[in-house]
Amino acid sequence: MLIGKVIGSVVATRKDEKLEGRKLLVVQVHNHKNEPTEQYVVAADSVQAGPGDLVLYATGSSARQTSMTENRPVDAVVMAIVDSWDLGGENVYEKWNPR
Amino acid sequence: MLIGKVIGSVVATRKDEKLEGRKLLVVQVHNHKNEPTEQYVVAADSVQAGPGDLVLYATGSSARQTSMTENRPVDAVVMAIVDSWDLGGENVYEKWNPR
Amino acid sequence: MLIGKVIGSVVATRKDEKLEGRKLLVVQVHNHKNEPTEQYVVAADSVQAGPGDLVLYATGSSARQTSMTENRPVDAVVMAIVDSWDLGGENVYEKWNPR
Amino acid sequence: MLIGKVIGSVVATRKDEKLEGRKLLVVQVHNHKNEPTEQYVVAADSVQAGPGDLVLYATGSSARQTSMTENRPVDAVVMAIVDSWDLGGENVYEKWNPR
Amino acid sequence: MLIGKVIGSVVATRKDEKLEGRKLLVVQVHNHKNEPTEQYVVAADSVQAGPGDLVLYATGSSARQTSMTENRPVDAVVMAIVDSWDLGGENVYEKWNPR
Numbered sequence: 001m002l003i004g005k006v007i008g009s010v011v012a013t014r015k016d017e018k019l020e021g022r023k024l025l026v027v028q029v030h031n032h033k034n035e036p037t038e039q040y041v042v043a044a045d046s047v048q049a050g051p052g053d054l055v056l057y058a059t060g061s062s063a064r065q066t067s068m069t070e071n072r073p074v075d076a077v078v079m080a081i082v083d084s085w086d087l088g089g090e091n092v093y094e095k096w097n098p099r
Numbered sequence: 100m101l102i103g104k105v106i107g108s109v110v111a112t113r114k115d116e117k118l119e120g121r122k123l124l125v126v127q128v129h130n131h132k133n134e135p136t137e138q139y140v141v142a143a144d145s146v147q148a149g150p151g152d153l154v155l156y157a158t159g160s161s162a163r164q165t166s167m168t169e170n171r172p173v174d175a176v177v178m179a180i181v182d183s184w185d186l187g188g189e190n191v192y193e194k195w196n197p198r
Numbered sequence: 199m200l201i202g203k204v205i206g207s208v209v210a211t212r213k214d215e216k217l218e219g220r221k222l223l224v225v226q227v228h229n230h231k232n233e234p235t236e237q238y239v240v241a242a243d244s245v246q247a248g249p250g251d252l253v254l255y256a257t258g259s260s261a262r263q264t265s266m267t268e269n270r271p272v273d274a275v276v277m278a279i280v281d282s283w284d285l286g287g288e289n290v291y292e293k294w295n296p297r
Numbered sequence: 298m299l300i301g302k303v304i305g306s307v308v309a310t311r312k313d314e315k316l317e318g319r320k321l322l323v324v325q326v327h328n329h330k331n332e333p334t335e336q337y338v339v340a341a342d343s344v345q346a347g348p349g350d351l352v353l354y355a356t357g358s359s360a361r362q363t364s365m366t367e368n369r370p371v372d373a374v375v376m377a378i379v380d381s382w383d384l385g386g387e388n389v390y391e392k393w394n395p396r
Numbered sequence: 397m398l399i400g401k402v403i404g405s406v407v408a409t410r411k412d413e414k415l416e417g418r419k420l421l422v423v424q425v426h427n428h429k430n431e432p433t434e435q436y437v438v439a440a441d442s443v444q445a446g447p448g449d450l451v452l453y454a455t456g457s458s459a460r461q462t463s464m465t466e467n468r469p470v471d472a473v474v475m476a477i478v479d480s481w482d483l484g485g486e487n488v489y490e491k492w493n494p495r
Contacts, residue, residue, distance in 0.1 A: 026186060043100070063370065073165050081312070107284045107290075109283050114277060127230060162260065172264050214462045222452070222476075298438040353438060378410040380408055
């Protein structure tokens with residue numbers, strides 16, 4: 001998994017029928033210092049994440065292991081909202097005190 | 100998933116039999132600012148996308164989760180046509196008013 | 199899938215038994231302008247491609263969806279020979295008139 | 298697999314139910330000279346690794362082949378703690394004498 | 397698949413039980429000119445490869461298609477030892493006359 005921030009969403013009317021009702025989030029990938037990178041991914045949402053949330057997303061076949069994504073043509077899923085993140089004993093992120 | 104624009108197509112007569120009747124689109128990958136990158140992918144089409152359409156594509160085993168691609172040797176599928184795309188509360192793309 | 203050119207082959211006598219009789223092609227990956235890149239892949243052949251052929255290859259579990267590769271330890275397969283390739287309405291490759 | 302060092306952990310309260318009780322480690326990827334790179338991955342823990350441990354992690358569907366991760370939406374798992382590592386006959390890492 | 401050279405091995409005592417008895421090789425990835433790159437992978441061994449051998453390795457779920465790796469948490473397997481390698485009609489590697 002990688003950590004990223006929800007920065008937007010995508011709306012698509014014409015899509016594979018298995019995507020009906022699935023929210024598609026734009027997630028900007030963060031590096032290991034919690035800084036935004038130039039990478040992004042569009043991921044299905046399984047935890048009702050919202051704009052600005054720091055999240056974990058999984059890719060590949062693992063992205064289909066939630067009840068929201070099973071057997072669906074999605075290769076990325078937001079499956080957790082990050083509460084806190086520690087590195088080398090230091091807290092680099094705290095949901096209730098974001099930097 | 101990533102977002103890209105349909106910029107072309109590939110025709111192949113000699114191919115694995117399971118590819119018969121599958122349209123193969125050339126999709127140029129866009130970055131999170133909706134700018135074209137140097138990356139591309141050739142993806143099977145499951146939504147009748149056409150040239151110039153902004154689309155979402157899925158890769159890997161997830162690309163085989165549509166009725167058009169099930170059990171077939173394709174590792175990328177266009178599974179949605181993007182209508183609109185918002186980033187940080189701003190609309191960066193609107194199908195009926197493309198930039 | 200990506201497009202590449204068959205530039206060589208690999209011979210291996212000591213190999214997993216499931217690889218017996220499978221031809222292994224060296225494919226140089228081309229970019230979306232049909233120019234060779236520094237990337238390559240070794241792919242099993244499912245369409246009797248030969249040196250100089252422009253081909254499509256699929257990777258990952260999708261590479262095991264041909265009769266030649268089913269259940270075998272190969273992560274890339276050449277599953278089509280490109281006849282023609284159009285970009286933005288322009289023909290960038292024609293098998294019978296290669297550039 | 299790649300080798301990395303456990304440099305932190307991530308806590309998430311709101312997450313897919315299948316992630317309950319799974320420890321999520323932040324692993325900094327090392328290169329083949331055992332030097333830290335800029336890459337990281339968040340991986341489920343199947344071997345009770347701790348901060349500072351040099352570990353092996355597997356990605357993709359292979360990350361779901363441990364009893365801790367089976368059928369769960371995780372795409373990376375720490376599945377071994379490195380004791381020693383030899384390159385060209387030279388020992389580059391020894392757990393009990395780390396550099 | 398990609399081609400690489402076996403440059404070392406990794407020993408791990410504490411590991412997922414399914415890894416018992418599996419030899420883990422450090423493989424330095426070679427480019428299409430048979431030159432070493434900065435990339436490496438740790439791969440399970442299915443062909444009793446040894447230091448200095450030029451090998452083929454497969455990644456992802458395909459790495460679990462050998463009897464040595466089935467259902468195990470490994471995402472890379474050495475599944476062939478390269479005897480010879482031809483590019484554009486030229487021999488770039490011959491096991492019995494390595495460069």
